[in-house]
Amino acid sequence: MRFSLSVILIIILAFIAGIYLPWWSIAIIAFLVLLVLPQGIGLSFLAGFISIFLLWAGLALFIDIKNESILSQKIAALFSLGEASFLLILITGLLGGMVAGFAAMSGSTLRLILNR
Amino acid sequence: MRVFWFLFSTILTIALIIILDMKWGAVPPLGKFLSPQQGFWQNAESVNHDYNQHIIIEGLKGNVNVHFDERLVPHIFAESDEDAFYVQGFIHAKFRLWQMEFQTHAAAGRISEILGNDERFIRYDREQRRLGMGYAAENALEEMEKDPATKISSDAYTAGVNAYIASLTESELPIEYKLLDYKPEAWTNLKIALFIKQMTKDLAGFERDIEFTNAKSVFNVDEMKLLFPEVSDSSLPIIPKGTAFDVPGIVPQKPAGADSLYFKKDTVISAIEINKPLKANGSNSWALNGTLTASGSPILCNDPHLNLSLPSIWYEMQIVTPNMNVYGVTFPGTQSIIIGFNEHIAFGFTNAGRDVKDYYQVKFRDESKREYWFDSSWQASQMRVEAIKVRGSADILDTVAYTVFGPVMYDGIFSSESTVDKALAVRWSAHDASNEPAMWLKLNKAQNYQDYEDAIKLFTTPGQNMLFASKTGDIAVWQQAQFPARWEGQGLFIMPGEDSSYMWQGFIPQIENPNILNPSSGFIQTANQRAVDDTYPYFIPGNYIASRGIAIEKRLQQMRNVTPKDMMALQMDYHSVTAAAAVPLFLKYTNEAALSDTERNFLNEVKRWDFNTTPDSKATTIYQAWMDSLEKLIWHDEFANIPYAKSYPDEQTLLELLLKDSAFKYIDDINTSDTETIDRQITQAFKLAVAGLDNDLDNAVWYKHKNVSIYHLLRQSVLPFARTELVAGGWGNTINAIKSTHGPSWRMVVHLTEPVEAFGVYPGGQSGNPGSRFYDSFVNDWVKGNYYTLWVMNNEDVNDSKIKWTISFSAS
Numbered sequence: 001m002r003f004s005l006s007v008i009l010i011i012i013l014a015f016i017a018g019i020y021l022p023w024w025s026i027a028i029i030a031f032l033v034l035l036v037l038p039q040g041i042g043l044s045f046l047a048g049f050i051s052i053f054l055l056w057a058g059l060a061l062f063i064d065i066k067n068e069s070i071l072s073q074k075i076a077a078l079f080s081l082g083e084a085s086f087l088l089i090l091i092t093g094l095l096g097g098m099v100a101g102f103a104a105m106s107g108s109t110l111r112l113i114l115n116r
Numbered sequence: 117m118r119v120f121w122f123l124f125s126t127i128l129t130i131a132l133i134i135i136l137d138m139k140w141g142a143v144p145p146l147g148k149f150l151s152p153q154q155g156f157w158q159n160a161e162s163v164n165h166d167y168n169q170h171i172i173i174e175g176l177k178g179n180v181n182v183h184f185d186e187r188l189v190p191h192i193f194a195e196s197d198e199d200a201f202y203v204q205g206f207i208h209a210k211f212r213l214w215q216m217e218f219q220t221h222a223a224a225g226r227i228s229e230i231l232g233n234d235e236r237f238i239r240y241d242r243e244q245r246r247l248g249m250g251y252a253a254e255n256a257l258e259e260m261e262k263d264p265a266t267k268i269s270s271d272a273y274t275a276g277v278n279a280y281i282a283s284l285t286e287s288e289l290p291i292e293y294k295l296l297d298y299k300p301e302a303w304t305n306l307k308i309a310l311f312i313k314q315m316t317k318d319l320a321g322f323e324r325d326i327e328f329t330n331a332k333s334v335f336n337v338d339e340m341k342l343l344f345p346e347v348s349d350s351s352l353p354i355i356p357k358g359t360a361f362d363v364p365g366i367v368p369q370k371p372a373g374a375d376s377l378y379f380k381k382d383t384v385i386s387a388i389e390i391n392k393p394l395k396a397n398g399s400n401s402w403a404l405n406g407t408l409t410a411s412g413s414p415i416l417c418n419d420p421h422l423n424l425s426l427p428s429i430w431y432e433m434q435i436v437t438p439n440m441n442v443y444g445v446t447f448p449g450t451q452s453i454i455i456g457f458n459e460h461i462a463f464g465f466t467n468a469g470r471d472v473k474d475y476y477q478v479k480f481r482d483e484s485k486r487e488y489w490f491d492s493s494w495q496a497s498q499m500r501v502e503a504i505k506v507r508g509s510a511d512i513l514d515t516v517a518y519t520v521f522g523p524v525m526y527d528g529i530f531s532s533e534s535t536v537d538k539a540l541a542v543r544w545s546a547h548d549a550s551n552e553p554a555m556w557l558k559l560n561k562a563q564n565y566q567d568y569e570d571a572i573k574l575f576t577t578p579g580q581n582m583l584f585a586s587k588t589g590d591i592a593v594w595q596q597a598q599f600p601a602r603w604e605g606q607g608l609f610i611m612p613g614e615d616s617s618y619m620w621q622g623f624i625p626q627i628e629n630p631n632i633l634n635p636s637s638g639f640i641q642t643a644n645q646r647a648v649d650d651t652y653p654y655f656i657p658g659n660y661i662a663s664r665g666i667a668i669e670k671r672l673q674q675m676r677n678v679t680p681k682d683m684m685a686l687q688m689d690y691h692s693v694t695a696a697a698a699v700p701l702f703l704k705y706t707n708e709a710a711l712s713d714t715e716r717n718f719l720n721e722v723k724r725w726d727f728n729t730t731p732d733s734k735a736t737t738i739y740q741a742w743m744d745s746l747e748k749l750i751w752h753d754e755f756a757n758i759p760y761a762k763s764y765p766d767e768q769t770l771l772e773l774l775l776k777d778s779a780f781k782y783i784d785d786i787n788t789s790d791t792e793t794i795d796r797q798i799t800q801a802f803k804l805a806v807a808g809l810d811n812d813l814d815n816a817v818w819y820k821h822k823n824v825s826i827y828h829l830l831r832q833s834v835l836p837f838a839r840t841e842l843v844a845g846g847w848g849n850t851i852n853a854i855k856s857t858h859g860p861s862w863r864m865v866v867h868l869t870e871p872v873e874a875f876g877v878y879p880g881g882q883s884g885n886p887g888s889r890f891y892d893s894f895v896n897d898w899v900k901g902n903y904y905t906l907w908v909m910n911n912e913d914v915n916d917s918k919i920k921w922t923i924s925f926s927a928s
Contacts, residue, residue, distance in 0.1 A: 015153075022286075023151035024133045031129075041121050059152035067160035071291075071887030075156055077836035092150045092157070099136070099147065102129040109122035116118075 003047055006037045010051035010100065026052050026096055027103035034107035038115075041105060048104025049097040057093025064089060139297045142833065149294055159291040159887040167921035171283075175275045176202060176927040183909060184921040188882035188890045191434040191909040200437045201269045201451045203925060205276025208431060209303070212448035212884040213280065214290035215427045217300055218829055219449060220307040223314035224250050228512075229505040230296060238504065238512060243391055245502040246516050246530060248523040249317065252547045253309040259549040260309060266554050270305045273451040277303035291886060292830065308553065311449035316546045318422070320578030320597070321393040322659050323471045326385050326540075327763040329609045333382040334757045340608075342773070343765045343782075347650045349772050350697075351662035352669040354581060354593060354647040355630045356637065364653040365625040370603040371617035378611065378618070385610060386760045387526035387540060394858065397422060398644035398661055399466035400687070400851060401583045402668055403591040407638045410677040413869045416585040417683045418455055418464025419860040421853050424826040426837060426892060428880025430862050434909060435560075442560040443908050445862050445878065452556035455862060457874060460563040461586045462866035466642045468579030468595050470658040472545040474606075474620075476521045476613030480539055485517040485527060488539075491615045495520070521613060522547050541613055543620065545598055550576035565590045565633065572596045573626055581642035587868045593640050594631040595647045599624045602655045624654055641668040643851075662768050663849035667693045671851075680875055683865045688901040689851040695739050696727040698771050702742060705778070705795040706802060717813060718806045731819035731845040738816055740847065741805035743767060749797050749804075753786045767849070819843045822856055826879055826895065828886070837886045842899050852901075863903065875903035 010033045017025035030048035039047060064072050064085055072085035081087045136147030149155040167184055178195035180203045185191070190207050194200035208216060221227055225244030228237040244250075260266045281300050293299060328344065335343060371378075399420040406412040422429055430445040435453060444456015455464055480497075481487040487494040497517035504512040517524045519541045527539040551574065558571035568584045572594050575582075579597030584590070600607070600620040611618040630647040632640060643664035646656070670693070671686055699722060711719060718738050725735035751764045765773075773780050778794045785792045809815045824844045828837035846854035853859055864876040879898040883890035897904070907918055 018151070018153035023147050023154050024137065027129055027133060045125075056150075056152050060157050063152060063157045063160050063162075066162035066164070067887060068163050068889075070163070070889060070891075071156065071160035074836040074886055078834060092152060095136070095146060095150055099129060099132050102125045102132065105125035106122060106129055109118050109125060112118050113122055 002037050002039060003043060006033050006039070006047045006104075007051045007054075009033045009037070010048065010104070011055050014052060014055055014100070024099070026055075026100045030100040030104040031107035034104040035111050038108040038111035041109065044108035045101040045105045049101030052100035053093040053097035056096035057089050060089045060092045144295050144297055148297075154287045156291055156294055156887070158287040159294070159885055161883075161885060161888045163889050165888070167923065169923045171923060171925050172928045173206075173279055173925055174928050175279060176925055178927065180925040181914075182207060182923045182925070183914070183919045184923075185907055185909075185918045186920050187432075187893070187904060189432045189434070189907075191436065191907075193436045193911065195438065197437050197439055198268055198272045200435050201272040202276040202279075204433070204435065204446070204451055205273035205303070206280045206925075207276075207433070207923075208446070208448040209277040209280035211882060212427055212431060213277075213284075213300060214292040215829060215884050216277070216303075216307075216311075216449045218292070219314060220310045223253070223310040223317075225502070225504065229507055230298060232507040233509040238506065240391055241504050242502075242512075242514055242530065243389065243525075245504070245514060246523060246525040247317070247321075247542060248516075248518075248544070248547055249310070249313055250502075251500065251518075251523065252313045252316070252544075253306055255547060255549045256309040256312065256551065257306050259551045260553060261305065263551055263554055265557050266551055269451045269557060270308055270553065273308065274303050274305050290884065295834070308450050311447060312552050313546060315447070316578045318393045318397055319467045319580075320470070320472050320546060321544070322395055322397070322469075323473045323607075324763050325473075325475050325607065325610055326387060326389070327761045330384045330758045330760050330762055331755075332379075332609060333384050333759075334754060337379045343769065345769060346655075346657060347646060348660070348662040348768055349776075350666060350768075351645045351660070352641075352665050353645060353649050354595065354640065354642045354665075355632050355649075356635060357649045359632070359648075361648070361652055362628060364601075365628060366601045366622045368601045368603040368606070368621040370605070374605075378609065379605060381609075384759050385538075385540070388761050394423065395659055397467060397858075398469070398664070398848075398853070400641075400643045400664055400668060400853070400860075401464040401466045401581065402639060402641040402672060403464075403583055403585040403593075404639045404672070404675075404678055405585075405591045405634065406589050408672075408676060408678050409867075410679050411867065411869055413587065413867060414585040414589060414591055415678060415680060415683055415868070416457070416462040416464055416583060416591070416866045417687060417864065418466070418583065419687050419863045420455065420465060421859055422861040423858050424861060424879055426826050426828045426839065426880055426886075427884035428861065428878050430878045430880070432876070432878070432882065432906075436909070436911070440561045441908070443874065443906055444864070445876070448884075451553060452560050454556060455864060457866045457868075457872055458560065458562070459587075459872065461568060461584060462868060462872075462874075463559055463562075463568070464583040464864065466581045466583070467644055468581055468597060468647065468658070469644050469660050470579045470595075470597070470599055470656055471607060472577060472579065472597070472600065474543045475525075475540045475610045476519075476543060476618065477610055478519055478521070478524060478539050478541050478613040480517070480527070483528065485515070485524070485539075488517070488519055489614050490520060497524075519613070520616075521619070540610065545577045545600065548576060548598065550598075552576065564588060565592060568592070569594070581647065583640065583642060585866070585868055587870065587872075590634055591640055592631070592633040593642060595629050596626075597629075598626075599629070599654075599656070602657070604655045606655065608657055628654075637673070639672045641665060641672060643668055661766075661849070663692075663694045664851055664853065667691060667851050680865045680867045680873065684863075684875065684901065684903055686851060687860070687863050687865070690729045690845045692727050692729050692736075692847065692850050694767065694771065694849040695725075695729075695736075697775070698743065699725065699727065699739060701771075701774060702746075702798055702802070705798040707795055707799040710799055711803070714811050715803060715806050718809075718816075719802070721813070721816070729818060729845045729847050729850050731817075731843045733818045733845065734813055734816040736818040736845070736847070737809065737821045738805060741808050742802050745804040745808070746770070746798060746801035749785070749801050750782055754782060818845055822847075824854055824859070825857055826892075827857060839892055839895050842895070844899050863898070865903065872908060874906040874908070876906050877903050
């Protein structure tokens with residue numbers, strides 16, 4: 001319950017923050033959400049990771065479908081990924097997920113330290 | 117343990133953010149770049165993108181509507197010219213901002229500032245600055261701002277560009293800024309001048325003074341005249357042969373002693389211009405009057421040949437105000453329509469190719485370059501310190517001395533072999549104060565020949581053949597610029613710069629520039645040939661190309677009842693007049709008995725050839741390789757003795773020499789004891805050509821061999837943004853002059869009926885964004901030779917179904 005709630009909160013808040021703030025606002029949001037809703041170390045990483053993976057890969061996929069992969073094929077080729085758009089979407093999600101995952105872990109462990 | 121995990125995850129998060137927010141070599145900051153809300157995904161424009169917008173903006177006087185048709189061509193409707201130029205600037209920036217800024221940075225010698233510390237970029241920047249590109253633009257700007265009309269339009273254009281830049285959010289930045297991780301700076305009127313000067317360099321910056329000076333160490337003056345003739349035998353000039361010219365208004369005097377001091381001097385110069393403008397920059401244009409057309413109305417055609425790039429140098433547009441209704445292509449970076457038509461006239465341009473850039477050898481007093489010897493005394497140089505910003509490194513300071521001639525491009529600190537008394541100053545007409553935009557402001561509104569003539573007189577450089585046709589039936593051309601009046605031979609070689617005797621003595625009076633109105637033939641053609649025959653009373657060296665002019669003239673002579681379709685076919689013509697003249701000569705001297713079976717197969721391809729350089733032609737490849745090999749065989753032996761920069765005679769010159777004298781002396785290879793004859797050399801060249809194609813006929817398909825490619829302006833570093841291996845034929849000497857990375861950058865046919873009907877296409881697309889479907893949407897049609905009907909929209913067409921989107925601007 002708490003896990004799902006934190007995932008949903010991160011997705012919504014990170015999306016809104018992303019409109020106004022730099023890309024690393026995903027870390028701040030994940031950190032803050034897990035500070036408020038702390039969970040175990042592994043679970044908190046997973047909450048941050050899954051939320052931003054879903055948000056970033058989801059947004060990228062949505063944009064890519066509307067763009068008919070015109071740009072993602074070129075960028076994938078530029079990064080020596082063949083012309084594989086899905087790889088680029090996957091990397092986008094993984095990268096955002098990693099940053100948010102560790103930030104979430106940081107927020108969660110800080111809360112546990114403070115609670116003590 | 118919790119503390120450990122807290123520290124571990126916190127440090128890791130911060131480290132990841134820092135690493136992913138930084139540029140690593142060519143890799144952009146990945147966090148920023150991949151973020152779907154800020155990075156490149158934001159440039160992936162929906163294929164159904166809605167361009168409709170209402171923009172409230174400061175700086176406009178009234179409302180402006182911009183209607184976009186299905187090809188994303190904007191039709192700007194404004195209540196004043198000033199507002200129209202404001203919105204032109206805004207729209208250029210909206211679709212082409214990165215290109216506009218990059219091209220003007222390149223003009224100013226500022227690419228190291230963006231691209232970083234690399235020897236090539238720094239050399240480029242220094243060369244631009246030493247050529248005085250910034251100095252030229254500053255001189256032009258001063259002149260532009262003296263003229264109220266130019267000042268008002270430039271200010272409005274600049275304000276429009278800046279309004280767009282101010283409205284940009286980080287996520288909306290063009291993708292190149294994200295890849296290279298930097299931000300646009302404010303646009304200025306100086307950048308308009310810089311853009312024009314970059315075009316001027318491309319079109320009027322080519323000469324071979326250093327190459328010819330070096331060649332003079334091997335060849336005497338008569339040999340130089342033979343190898344680099346001023347007038348080609350076969351060329352068909354723009355002004356028909358036999359046209360009488362006035363007595364010249366200025367007769368420049370050759371300095372006493374020139375024969376020994378200038379023409380016979382045989383020192384060589386080690387300086388090399390790395391970023392030399394392309395010799396091939398040329399173009400075709402022709403106009404027919406009503407006697408030759410089916411409709412009885414004139415037709416004007418133009419296809420300027422430039423380096424092909426994405427985004428394209430051109431952007432299509434219509435501008436309508438109470439004072440004008442003009443359609444055509446524009447240069448993102450400057451106001452007005454550059455090539456196009458209005459309700460009364462059509463106008464097109466080809467390059468004059470005249471030499472307006474000379475070098476003078478100056479002697480400095482010492483390494484400081486503060487004084488140089490001129491007219492028997494030491495004169496003070498003006499010192500201009502060029503501060504070149506280099507990304508990630510300290511600025512590079514380069515001090516350029518300015519003399520009475522102009523900037524000293526090559527000296528001890530730029531070209532290591534140049535010394536204090538062998539420095540080279542540049543005299544280039546592009547440095548003279550000028551106001552080029554003023555011509556287009558008038559030309560866009562011109563209604564008749566008189567208006568056109570008044571407009572073109574304002575133009576100083578680069579020299580252009582300015583073609584004109586009007587609904588009233590006139591066709592005309594002026595070869596216009598401020599051209600130096602030279603004595604015979606002046607400026608072919610590096611000139612002595614220790615006194616005033618070799619300086620330019622004046623300019624050819626404008627009225628004596630080559631021109632013609634309504635020739636009896638009924639047509640005018642211009643294709644970078646020498647504009648006049650040898651009776652023109654001035655010495656006009658230049659970079660001339662005869663072949664396309666011959667091809668166009670011969671075709672037009674046979675045409676009657678011409679329609680726009682015929683003209684499109686002519687622009688797409690692949691016939692090579694050079695090959696048609698060369699191949700019979702080659703075949704005559706080929707010793708077939710000395711050929712292998714494979715070689716004979718290759719030869720049969722050439723024998724069967726109709727001289728059309730079609731995409732799948734194999735004979736074209738074989739012929740071209742044959743000609744290239746022959747040029748090397750004929751010239752390499754003599755030219756090997758020339759140190760440093762050198763240039764072989766033109767292909768056309770070699771061909772004319774061989775046709776005239778099959779035993780001329782350079783055929784022999786001076787490095788062998790035998791005497792090589794024409795048949796031996798031609799046969800040997802053929803064998804070399806076949807070997808060069810790996811004896812495999814499958815390698816000889818012309819379009820594959822040529823590999824026509826349209827690169828992004830960042831070239832190899834963003835190869836996926838390019839279009840390569842286009843199935844296109846042609847060569848520099850065919851009317852459809854498509855070379856590997858160079859060719860017809862815009863094809864236009866204007867039929868001056870009531871209303872005007874016009875057709876055009878360029879190898880690019882209206883959007884500069886590689887993530888837009890409009891980035892390269894015209895390329896396939898350009899390759900195939902398809903044209904679009906250019907829709908001239910009128911005020912009453914606001915509900916026309918051709919309008920797909922509208923951006924409306926209102927003043928705040």
